[in-house]
Amino acid sequence: MLVIMQAHATEEQVGAVCRKIEELGFRAHPMPGPTRTAIGITGNTVPVDPAALEGLAGVAECIAVSKPYKLVARELKEDNTVVDLGDGVRVGGTELAIIAGPCAVESREQAFAIAAKVKAAGATLFRGGAYKPRSSPYSFQGLGEEGLKILAEVRAEFGLKIVTEAVDSESLELVEHYADVIQIGARNMQNFSLLKRAGRAAKPVLLKRGLSATLDEFLMAAEYILAEGNYNVILCERGIRTFADHTRNTLDLSVIPAVKRLSHLPIIVDPSHGTGRREKVIPLSRAAVAVGADGLLVEVHHQPEQALSDGYQSLLPDQFQQLMEEISQIGAVLRRSVARAAGTPQSLRAV
Amino acid sequence: MLVIMQAHATEEQVGAVCRKIEELGFRAHPMPGPTRTAIGITGNTVPVDPAALEGLAGVAECIAVSKPYKLVARELKEDNTVVDLGDGVRVGGTELAIIAGPCAVESREQAFAIAAKVKAAGATLFRGGAYKPRSSPYSFQGLGEEGLKILAEVRAEFGLKIVTEAVDSESLELVEHYADVIQIGARNMQNFSLLKRAGRAAKPVLLKRGLSATLDEFLMAAEYILAEGNYNVILCERGIRTFADHTRNTLDLSVIPAVKRLSHLPIIVDPSHGTGRREKVIPLSRAAVAVGADGLLVEVHHQPEQALSDGYQSLLPDQFQQLMEEISQIGAVLRRSVARAAGTPQSLRAV
Amino acid sequence: MLVIMQAHATEEQVGAVCRKIEELGFRAHPMPGPTRTAIGITGNTVPVDPAALEGLAGVAECIAVSKPYKLVARELKEDNTVVDLGDGVRVGGTELAIIAGPCAVESREQAFAIAAKVKAAGATLFRGGAYKPRSSPYSFQGLGEEGLKILAEVRAEFGLKIVTEAVDSESLELVEHYADVIQIGARNMQNFSLLKRAGRAAKPVLLKRGLSATLDEFLMAAEYILAEGNYNVILCERGIRTFADHTRNTLDLSVIPAVKRLSHLPIIVDPSHGTGRREKVIPLSRAAVAVGADGLLVEVHHQPEQALSDGYQSLLPDQFQQLMEEISQIGAVLRRSVARAAGTPQSLRAV
């Protein structure tokens, strides 16, 4: 923390700020300048709350100089975290983790048809919402536990790991039971009760960046989960809200190297929500792999025009196959392979 | 819904889109133009999901032309909703509703000291967080139920109506029991589980706009509450996230006349979170009243430098007194009075 | 400037940064902390360019702690600047300066018809574009010098001071000749050649905030004009670009108290471009006056449906009359009167 005094602050005011800092148990370092004095603070183990100082007479502003997160920081843990889901499926290692599937689970038939396609194309994780946070109460809200059961059947049949969203503590308990990875959606990134509950879950958590979350807020949301004891967190960039109107959101790919520098956690990219338009999913997927993401979360639907949600941003199975081929080549340049699960399930032999 | 065809779309493609629209049970109105054809859709009672059409060959884009909300719409209910909290305290009527108090309840002494001051200055509602959503898991998270009990004592002693935040279904149940108005915070504006639970509560709900919520999303979040049967919703503008860095958030006062035009719900303004800086609270409070807001939600603390959160945006009691005087005069221009509760409590006689 | 070292920076690296700072002619103040060292810099009279230090080994980041502007700063000049346009018309004094007129000058008849109306309602300055920066090359671009001549006739006939936009050095020379105040538009706020030319002009400058300008950038743009010797600058908030789509721009009224705190320059508000919608102009005008603005820049048109640009955000004369009455009352609360020019011109006697 650095306290900047006003240009006309008196020596008494500077002294009072220094005394307050010492009272708080820290050390004050006044640095007189030509127009104003700045006071450095050291000796704090947690970030200093500016509220204690900004109200004092003569103080112009307080500037934070250390970051508020600890457990997620690369300074604490130099090696990359690799989330191991078993059966050779890992997120954050040298393989790219490809999570594909429909926006929402609509029926057993739909889920199986899509799972067969994405499995054949090389995905090792399957996505599909059973609980859908929709901006309208009149839109399809998901199949609930029935959807989770279908997802568990998909895993049994295809050997795909299951990623699905929890929206409150009740659904989180069920998702924890049925799925392999618990997704926390962008709109819940600062639902701190849900984050704490996820921090006590026995399964890894996929945490999506909020639409208006700064990098610090994103990492602090992950910190909530780690602080409760769950160290298996996968971050996911899915686009931020800006003035730009040619895509649904603005995919912020620069956050990938920024996260890699500050944190040891893996980070993947969702180009489907990140762009909101089918024709941009493949180019942005290539870019995500090229920038250094650890994987992708992609919406695929075999009949997007009949999808109950987000059909216009879902790839067709053939397009997903093309995506896999293109990112395999891009990945190779960065020495990242496309992950393949051990073994090929019965039902795929004939595909 | 209006479907815009690509410039080179064929007649067959236009025909296929029209057939699809008819299949969905609606009526298609093709309008050929010099460079492209547009197809209007009528006959729908709910908004048409663009997903069903955007994937068809030859379609350039789908444009929504009707709004997705119903119950919150002024078209449905022309008269302003007035939320009546009893004892003459109303939100949305001719009186301005002034909600004041500390960011967080810290102790009985703190709450009573501040309550005496804001009551004396003319506030009729008291705010104070018992459950605090904080971006860091290491920050003070609120006193929980103990804080709610203190708030109930404040009501008994000062006759102030209590507004406090719920962050999940457990806390909502307790807030519903102890408080007069259930606050849903900005970070939970699209926590749809919480909105549904609030929609089944017996108390009015104060819904804050999310940091990156469009007006449509804000009204749809309120729609979730009304759709469950709770029609007593108070909206609250508290600043949006933009690039501007001279305030913590950018207070969007233009949303007040926009809400008044589209909806019958009352809307108040939080100039404390909206600016994040004490010295801007009074000018922006004047502006909020001048633009037509139905009230204010203001942070006041008697010892802001010792506050456990947000001290630097809290007004001192004297400043709040000044604010009340200034907005009384501004309100008079718009024929809005500052609400005063019936009776003056014992403890205020000597103030 | 404060240099933050990386957590694992060596003593040698800290030493090298300190030596570099001394080489640049400044003084280095290293402050070791529990996890990292920060180095304060003093002795600089101009802001230190971070480029000289951010590239050194072990440096995590450089944080600017002093502001880059000088001539516009209130620290330099405590008293408010009042721009005196003669005949009792001042901007920045106790009177509110009301600038009203059409978006574009379209004809002598149109300009005179509107001027008569706004004069009668109490405006003392007349606006109207002769050079129109339009996003499309195919839109009406203004009448050019012919428009300026009409504006000069308006001044002669109605005694209104003329404010009109210059878009390049050629038009600036003409505007300087014909008008009383040279307007620099939002899109040209960082057209530094134009700012320098305006800084050498003999007339006051009205500088509009750019759509994505931070407060620092806005003040630095004004600094360009003052640095060339023209101290008569009037700032104008006209809305910033955000994700919010219910208005054309988001009017940032919090910038008014922020400017008042940091600078001695007057600042007015343009609620017409700030909202882009006629029905929001009056409420936001009230708010602008209530927040402490020194005046308004309002579009008025007697036949907005026939206006060649921006008709839908122009007030009708009757609405402008209502606006003047409402802001007179709001202004009175802040002890600001609505300015009235000395004398009433011939043509108004019969209105």
Add this chain to the structure above:
Amino acid sequence: MLVIMQAHATEEQVGAVCRKIEELGFRAHPMPGPTRTAIGITGNTVPVDPAALEGLAGVAECIAVSKPYKLVARELKEDNTVVDLGDGVRVGGTELAIIAGPCAVESREQAFAIAAKVKAAGATLFRGGAYKPRSSPYSFQGLGEEGLKILAEVRAEFGLKIVTEAVDSESLELVEHYADVIQIGARNMQNFSLLKRAGRAAKPVLLKRGLSATLDEFLMAAEYILAEGNYNVILCERGIRTFADHTRNTLDLSVIPAVKRLSHLPIIVDPSHGTGRREKVIPLSRAAVAVGADGLLVEVHHQPEQALSDGYQSLLPDQFQQLMEEISQIGAVLRRSVARAAGTPQSLRAV
């Protein structure tokens, strides 16, 4: 254009709007719906100005359904525009165009030292500012014509094509004389006088996207240049302004496929300004090539810690060499080669 009537609009109001549309010379297509009527407009060759209709009684809003640009549109010209600079250097073809060099030309020695390095690494175009738009009037503003002469010497010595910025009509005339490509900076993207002048220039124009420009505004700015007769325009994405604070700007890579879909013009990416941080330039360069950009504009400096501007975002020559190797491999996946100029200049033989 589609006119949406209010829910309670009368038949008379609908009729009046239709008559107005016909008066304007267009055709009106009223479409009654269950709650409101929409009116389609056809027969217009240029976009309809909503101002003419939004003011009419009963009109809720006007929605534009056709795009305002013509000459830049792919609908007009299906084939990609390839800007041919001679000597085998092309922008928009199968080769990636790599433009590298310092932010500002500082001296002959500096320019030659960097030119030798970037030439050796494979760049075919050299960048370097002689006129620098700086946010502070007290920052280094460039060497002016002296800088242009140095750039011309660089071309003579190294065979590199020269790209440099013009900031007003005077500098544009000189840039047109000395350079191969005239750059229009982001802050001048809507400096329409400058765009028109560039449209009359004999050299190709590199147009950078403004910090808050929508895609439509970006393309319309290019339309200004084409409308004056200069069809050789290269677009450049360089980051937009958002709330995200981990990079200087937010690089919007999704605009690349969006431009490719709507326009025939080539588009390159500036990862240096787009991120503002050296360590993010290489990953984002890879991503830019992977998403389909036609080239890169990269800042390179051999002594960034002594650079007069933007040193902290400039790559070192070794890093640029690494960038070229990585993008060559990524480019190969998309069948894009890295352009190499014919011949190798004298001075490089010994490098």
